Amino acid sequence: MTTLPPEIQARRARTQEWFEALQLRIIAALELLEDEAPADLYPEPAGRFDMRPWTRETGVGGGIGGHFKGRLFEKAAVHTSAATSRFAPAMAAEMPGADQDPSYVSASISLIVHPRSPRVPTVHMNTRFLSTAVSWFGGGADLTPMVDEQRSQEADDAILFHAAMKAACDAFDPDWHEKYRAWCDEYFFLPHRNETRGVGGIFYDRHDSGDFEKDFAFTRAVGEAFLEVYPKIVRHRMSEPWTERDRQEQLVRRGRYVEFNLLYDRGTMFGLKAGGNIETILSSMPPLVSWL
Numbered sequence: 001m002t003t004l005p006p007e008i009q010a011r012r013a014r015t016q017e018w019f020e021a022l023q024l025r026i027i028a029a030l031e032l033l034e035d036e037a038p039a040d041l042y043p044e045p046a047g048r049f050d051m052r053p054w055t056r057e058t059g060v061g062g063g064i065g066g067h068f069k070g071r072l073f074e075k076a077a078v079h080t081s082a083a084t085s086r087f088a089p090a091m092a093a094e095m096p097g098a099d100q101d102p103s104y105v106s107a108s109i110s111l112i113v114h115p116r117s118p119r120v121p122t123v124h125m126n127t128r129f130l131s132t133a134v135s136w137f138g139g140g141a142d143l144t145p146m147v148d149e150q151r152s153q154e155a156d157d158a159i160l161f162h163a164a165m166k167a168a169c170d171a172f173d174p175d176w177h178e179k180y181r182a183w184c185d186e187y188f189f190l191p192h193r194n195e196t197r198g199v200g201g202i203f204y205d206r207h208d209s210g211d212f213e214k215d216f217a218f219t220r221a222v223g224e225a226f227l228e229v230y231p232k233i234v235r236h237r238m239s240e241p242w243t244e245r246d247r248q249e250q251l252v253r254r255g256r257y258v259e260f261n262l263l264y265d266r267g268t269m270f271g272l273k274a275g276g277n278i279e280t281i282l283s284s285m286p287p288l289v290s291w292l
Contacts, residue, residue, distance in 0.1 A: 004103050008131045009084075011212060015129035015219075016082040016107035020064065022223045023080045023109055027066055029227060030076060030113065033234050037072035041241065042116065044071040049078070054277045060084040065280040069287070072238060074116040077283035082107040087132075091273055096206065097133030106130045108139075109223070110267070112284040113230070118250035119240040121145040121157055121198070121233060122257065124284070125226045126267065127219045135212065137219045138205040140180065141165060141226050142188055143233075144198030144257065146250040151199060157233050158199040164229035165202045168221040172214060180204045190260055197260050205266075251290035258289055 027049050034046045047070025055062040063081030070076075083106045087095055092102035108128030115122065127139030143161045145151045152158065162181070169177035184203035189196050202222070209215050261268055261284050271281040 004101075004105060004131060004133075008105060008135065011135065011216075012082065012084075012105040012107050012129065012131065015216065016080070018216075018220060018223075019080045019107055019109035019127070022220075022227070023064065023066060023078050026078050026111060026227055029231050030068070030073060030078070033231055033238070034070045034072045036235070036238075038239050041239070042071035046071060047073065049076075052279070054280070056083060056085070056277075063277060063280065065277065065283070067279075067283060072116060072120075072234075074114050075283075075287040076111070076113045077280065078109070078111040079280045079283070080107075080109050081277070081280070088273070091270075095132055096136070097131075101133060104130060104132045110280075114254070114286045115234070115238075117238060117240070118146045118242050118246040119150075120237045121150065122254075122286075123226075123230050123233075125223070127222055129216075129219070134208065136206045136208040137215050138207060139219065139222060140184055140201060140203035141222065142184055142198055142201035142203070144253070146253045147246055148249065153199055155199070157237070160233060161199070161201060161229055164225040165222070168218070168225040169202065171221060172218045173209075176204075176218075177202065188260065190256060190264070192263075193256065193259075195256070197256060248290065251288055252292055254286040254289045255291045258285060261285070 031048060047068055050067045052065040052067060054065060061083035063079060066078040068076040085104060087098050087102040087104060092098040098104065106128060108126060110126035113123050122144040125141035129137055143157065145157060150157060166177045169180060180202035181200060184200045185196060187203045207215055268281060
């Protein structure tokens, strides 16, 4: 299926192993939070992840879809995937190193968490490895508070989240955080509404410093930073009561999420064009949404 050298195949195997291990750790952390949620605000039984392996229809590979519905987290998804395949001509023309040989390998983790409480921010994170004749990493994490009072760069949650992402970047290069934070603000932007999706985070793509080990370590650090900071934010907010007005504000804000993912998100488009699993690709959609 692929003409890429064994060294690239080995790198794909290492990244896949890391992403799948991280998936299990994140799932355990989210299930623990689900158990800890106060019963007066979340009276339903605690939820558990439903793990659904899938196989690609084209090429070789597949993934493990982690799907969740619960009391604290109204909907969540933590997925991994890996592939050995070939780009279709139109996609190969857009991918570095694929113009002569469209073969590629990839591995990734992606997640979305839609809390039931409007006081707890929605979060998204993904990291991935992709190699044609050249290799690179991509991904990032961004936070989307649902109520206006939290939708500020000076709000507690935004400060904590950005500090975690900055620490992950600064351990490798002092210039990366400013660059990838600005890229996040630019990327997660809805031009038809002239607004950002949330309070940002970091976003990077085609990241290749020339040192695979450094770049892989950086990508692992982003995953570790997410695993450290998001549970802190949830624990800080999950005991706060909310009003029906808060809930309606949340549902409208979720509508913005849908608009971005369906109109602008490159990951969604890539997954659909590359023969990914529809169930996992579209699991980022919120369970309930409102447009006013």
